[in-house]
Amino acid sequence: MKLPEKYVQEIKALLGEEYGEYEKCLEGRSACGLRVNNAKISTEEFLKLTPFSMSPVPWVENGFYYNEEDALTKHPHYHAGLYYIQEPSAMIPASRLPVEHGDKVLDLCAAPGGKATELAAKLGGTGLLVANDISNSRAKGLLKNLEMAGHRNILVTSEAPKQLLNYFPEYFDKILVDAPCSGEGMFRRDPSMIKSYEEKGPEIYAPLQQEILSAAIKMLKPGGMLLYSTCTFSTLENEKNIQKVLDDNPEMEIADIRKGDGFSDGIAEPGMDERLSRCLRIWPHRAGGEGHFAALLLKAGSAGTSKSNRSREGSSSQGKAEASFLAFAEDIPWLREHDGKIDVRDENLYLIPGPLCDISIRGLRFLRTGLLLGTQKKGRFEPSQALAMCLRQEEYPNCVSLAGDSIEARKYLKGETVQLPGMYSGWVLVCADGYPLGWAKGMQGALKNKYYPGWRMQ
Template identity: 50%
Template sequence: MIQLPAAFSAKMKRILQGEYEDYLACFDDERLYGLRVNEGKISVEEFLEICPFELRKIPWIHNGFFYDGESVSPAKHPYYHAGLYYLQEPSAMTPASRLPIEAGDKVLDLCAAPGGKATELGAKLKRTGMLVANDISNSRAKGLLKNIEVFGIGNVLVLSEEPGHLIEFFPHFFDKILIDAPCSGEGMFRKDPKMIKAWSEESPEFFAGLQRGILAQALAMLKPEGMLLYSTCTFDERENEQMIEELLIAHPSLSLKNITPNYEGFTNGFVTLTKTEMPEIAKSVRIFPHKMAGEGHFLALLEKKEESRPLSYEEATYQGKLPVEAKEFLDLLGISFDKSRLSLQKERLFYMPEGVPRLKGLRFLRSGLLLGECKKNRFEPSQALAMYLKKEEYPFVLDLSATDERVLRYLKGETIAAPELSEKGYYLVCVDGYPLGWGKLVNRMLKNKYLPGWRMSC
């Protein structure tokens, strides 16, 4: 029997009233495991045709599925390393799915690690616009960068900064912002019982202070007519309804939008939990684990309406002589790069997102798509470029079946035999048509160029 803190139980009885016993009963249910298809690489229909394990549809996420985490290990399959899907708790898929991304949008994920929401936002941009993914923790931001690169997202800046420091670089800059805020985590008690021990009665008030500051900083970076989606994985009204109520009172230019598409399991935000009984709060959404097949969440979608202000940044342009080896390699590709957006930083060649501001003074892990390194008399393409490309965008390909034993050997970093290849040079290694990385052919043997830090250990 689960042991919940007395203060937490009393709060949940007040919030849920007659549904409290149903909430308690959900702790006896098994943990849920979710998989979200990367539509930047493959359609849902195409993925279902090749998926090697049994899935059940998550009804409120169009590209989301349940899987049996006790019997299958999707993270060990080559398709995971090809970036065809992300493993994520089902309710946690909701915020990014409900932020209406359009082609060309400049999008900020302000608290982005480990990348579950940022990878979906990047996939929805479909190589257009710009994704800025930030996390204040440098160690967590490194994992974020890997997930973004595995997903093949190139129009990206990955930063590790205090949100307040970003304002001078991105004032009134973003069309869409997602804040999956640090919170007291009450909605995750069933998934991770260790969070119960970490909880205290003071936790919600502490996190509300953090959230208040993050929201104020994010609003300074949101364009007029822009939209901000705020989410938490907690139940406390101080972090949810009252946080949004406070924001709407302080900023008359903001309005709450309905979260669409609606789902029958969603619960409207509780007007009765606000201090002023603000009716607009009902447009926010609560997710309760006894009403849906997922953990606890809160979402609110805000739109900003005010007069435009001039932006204080200058668009960067990247001009100069491109090393001939890099030019020859890029000319092989079935896609063209705008030369004004190429940036050679020492030996490393990047393709910058369109309209990126000058970044001097920011702590970032990645600025744009790393295309490769220009070394003496040669160009070495990057792992990030391999994941960005589609099979048909590079002329030299080794496409292996997922059942070919060479796939796992490649993912472990081994040299593999390639008797079917003849022309020496770089090959894009694929699994069932989806890129994994590079190999360099010498005497019918493919020297492994898979990124060492990504290699499978067993």
């Protein structure tokens, strides 16, 4: 690996005598990690269920290292949303943002969704997660990952931070800014990042990061918390950005989040605020992960009512939902007792989270508001893939559970008809080891496949 000379000199200045250890570690393999989706399964139950050998990531209770040779993305448990493949140090930001039930949370640079899915899991089906990515194509992948993980209290947008500020001034309890960066910490994992670094280094990214942070702080409630993170080592993109936040926003304070195996203190260069040492860094030669930086910022004041409280125009009520859907939802507790409302648009039915019922998003570029329940045509209701992923096996009476290691489970995920003993009719919830994969239409001894084509296993 040929590292840029400018980069080498800067890292030598930061690491001193440790540089040789860092350089040597780049010859080794990157660690492979997964994070258990506690919205669907407890960590303890997952470890009993999974056939793969794993060891714990020391800084995240639901994070694990796995063997690179194991094909985890080909296993039905992956398609059931039981875990998310994530680089171990990238698990830090969402784990260090103390999200509580009922919070309104923003993940401002959210694609592909590793951190957003964990934030939503911490909300536990309450509050609201706004997951945003300025790239529409990347936001589509973000939406898929949120839906696969079974999250419903979501708003997925594709906007510039300044545009979001027009809709959400001082609105959020918690904000995550995992900013676009020069990617120095990813050189071992993705050597193509070196060329990108040579074309767009820290000097290009730092002003962009400051602009994103400025908008994010304005969207944060008094009393709220903002976590800023990057996967780079540059002090220009990390501590110096936080220094600028402190200089420009005296109401902001830095919390200490350094506790953890393999963490290093933030770097406070001469003339900089000593509180910057409360930030944390991960170096790949000191810990089982790639490079990462994180800082948790607190905004002074007490949390009050969100300022964005305009009435949302054009919403329908549950009264407009057809009888076929209401009959379908009769046995699903959270569909009967939700705090939002059913919105009917064209032929689609959406469950709008309670917090979204009180604001206007007219003019906002979004991919999803809440949960797509399904479509209704000529009095018939067809449930969506996203709804299947939000359900638990015990919540839907007409279901079949396939063994996770079975040929039938893999045939289903490939979009094939599955032949089974017994008689089936109507909409059948197909599960793997008791965890939903999607829908099928029962036809006597066969399950006519209704698994979403865009998600099929290749």
